[in-house]
Amino acid sequence: MLNELLFKFASWLDTFQSSTDLHESLYMYAWVETTHVLTLMLFLGMLLVIDLRLLGVAFKEVPASTIVERLDKPMMLGFIIMVISGLLLYYAIPVRSTQSIWFRIKVILLISAGINALLIRNMTRSSDMSWDNDPVPPKRIRVGAALSISLWLCVIGVGRSMAYDWWDCKKELPYFMYWAAGCVEEMAAFVE
Amino acid sequence: MDLVFIFEWLDTSLLAEFSKSSSGIFALVQTVHIASMVVLGGMIMLGDLRMMNMVLTKVPSAIIIENTKKWIYLALVFIILSGIYEASAIAMKLAHNSFFFAKMAGLAMGIAFILSIRSAVYARAPGAAAQQEAGSGTQQQPETVSPMVVKLVAFTSLLIWFSVASAGRWIGFS
Structure with missing residues (x-):
C-alpha cells in the first residue's frame, strides 16, 4: 500500500518537465550535488565538533554548553541548505530514488539521527548542567554523542551507496528485496 | 611534464587489482574518504571561522586551533590513504581528468598552507600571541600580525578547502 503510494508520488513528480531538466542539465545537477556535499561538510563538521x-575527547577546556550553543547557528545553516539541495536531488531523480533500498535506509537513519539529536538536547536542557565544565560529560550524554556520530557515518555510507545499482529494481532479486525497495511492478510480476 | 606513467603504474599495481575487484569495499573506502573530508572540513572551518570572529568568540583562539590540529592531521592521513585506493581503481580515467589535477593541486596547496602561512599567522594572531606569552611566562612582547591579515588568511584557507571539495565532486561529472 505504502509502496504504491510512494511510487505514484514519485511518478507524478517525474512528469514535471523541470524534474527532467534538472536531471539532464549540463551543470545545474552537478552544482546542486556539490552544494549538498559542501553543506554536508559544514553541517556534519560542526555537529562532529x-x-x-x-564525548569528552576534544575541546575539553571549553564548557560543553558554549560549544553546543555557539555552533548551533552555522550547523543549522548547513542543515537547511543540505536539506534543500537534497530535496532537489530527489526531485531530479524521483522514481529511482524512491525505489532505492539505500535511499529508504538513509531516510530511516536520518529520522533516527534527528530523534537522537532531540533526545540529547532534552537531556542537556533537563540536566542542571553541573557537568558543563567537566572534561568528560556523564555517560548518558556520551552514549548519545557516540550514537550521533555512528548514525551520521551510516548516513554518509548509505548515501554513497545510492550511486550503485547492486539492488536496483531491474535486477533479479528476492521478493523481500523488491518489497523493501518498493519495486511495485516487479512485485506484481513476481506474484504472477 | 607527462605524468601518465604514474597512472599506468598505479593501474597495473596489486592495489588496483584489488580495488577493481570489489565494489562493496570501494564504496566503504569512499565512505571513509567522505567522513574524513567532513572531519577535515569541520575542523578547518571551526578554526577559520573563529579567526574571523564568527563563532566561539569568547573562547581563546589558541585553544580552538590547538584542539583542531590533531584532527586535521588525522583526517588528512585518512583522506590521502583512501584517495590512493580510490584512484587505483580508475587510474587511467583520472590521468586525463582536469578536475582530478585541480583537486590534487588544491590539496597540495591546502596542506602547504596549513603547515606554513596558516599556522604561522594564527600563532601570531593578537589574542593567541598574548595567550602564548602568558603561558610561557616570558616578559617578551609577542610579535603579532594585524587582525585583517588573520581574517584574510582564514578566508583564503576556507576558499582553498571548499575548492578542493568541489573539484573532488566534479571528478565524477567529467
Whole structure:
C-alpha cells in the first residue's frame, strides 16, 4: 500500500518537465550535488565538533554548553541548505530514488539521527548542567554523542551507496528485496 | 611534464587489482574518504571561522586551533590513504581528468598552507600571541600580525578547502 503510494508520488513528480531538466542539465545537477556535499561538510563538521566535546575527547577546556550553543547557528545553516539541495536531488531523480533500498535506509537513519539529536538536547536542557565544565560529560550524554556520530557515518555510507545499482529494481532479486525497495511492478510480476 | 606513467603504474599495481575487484569495499573506502573530508572540513572551518570572529568568540583562539590540529592531521592521513585506493581503481580515467589535477593541486596547496602561512599567522594572531606569552611566562612582547591579515588568511584557507571539495565532486561529472 505504502509502496504504491510512494511510487505514484514519485511518478507524478517525474512528469514535471523541470524534474527532467534538472536531471539532464549540463551543470545545474552537478552544482546542486556539490552544494549538498559542501553543506554536508559544514553541517556534519560542526555537529562532529559538538559530539566530540560531548564525548569528552576534544575541546575539553571549553564548557560543553558554549560549544553546543555557539555552533548551533552555522550547523543549522548547513542543515537547511543540505536539506534543500537534497530535496532537489530527489526531485531530479524521483522514481529511482524512491525505489532505492539505500535511499529508504538513509531516510530511516536520518529520522533516527534527528530523534537522537532531540533526545540529547532534552537531556542537556533537563540536566542542571553541573557537568558543563567537566572534561568528560556523564555517560548518558556520551552514549548519545557516540550514537550521533555512528548514525551520521551510516548516513554518509548509505548515501554513497545510492550511486550503485547492486539492488536496483531491474535486477533479479528476492521478493523481500523488491518489497523493501518498493519495486511495485516487479512485485506484481513476481506474484504472477 | 607527462605524468601518465604514474597512472599506468598505479593501474597495473596489486592495489588496483584489488580495488577493481570489489565494489562493496570501494564504496566503504569512499565512505571513509567522505567522513574524513567532513572531519577535515569541520575542523578547518571551526578554526577559520573563529579567526574571523564568527563563532566561539569568547573562547581563546589558541585553544580552538590547538584542539583542531590533531584532527586535521588525522583526517588528512585518512583522506590521502583512501584517495590512493580510490584512484587505483580508475587510474587511467583520472590521468586525463582536469578536475582530478585541480583537486590534487588544491590539496597540495591546502596542506602547504596549513603547515606554513596558516599556522604561522594564527600563532601570531593578537589574542593567541598574548595567550602564548602568558603561558610561557616570558616578559617578551609577542610579535603579532594585524587582525585583517588573520581574517584574510582564514578566508583564503576556507576558499582553498571548499575548492578542493568541489573539484573532488566534479571528478565524477567529467
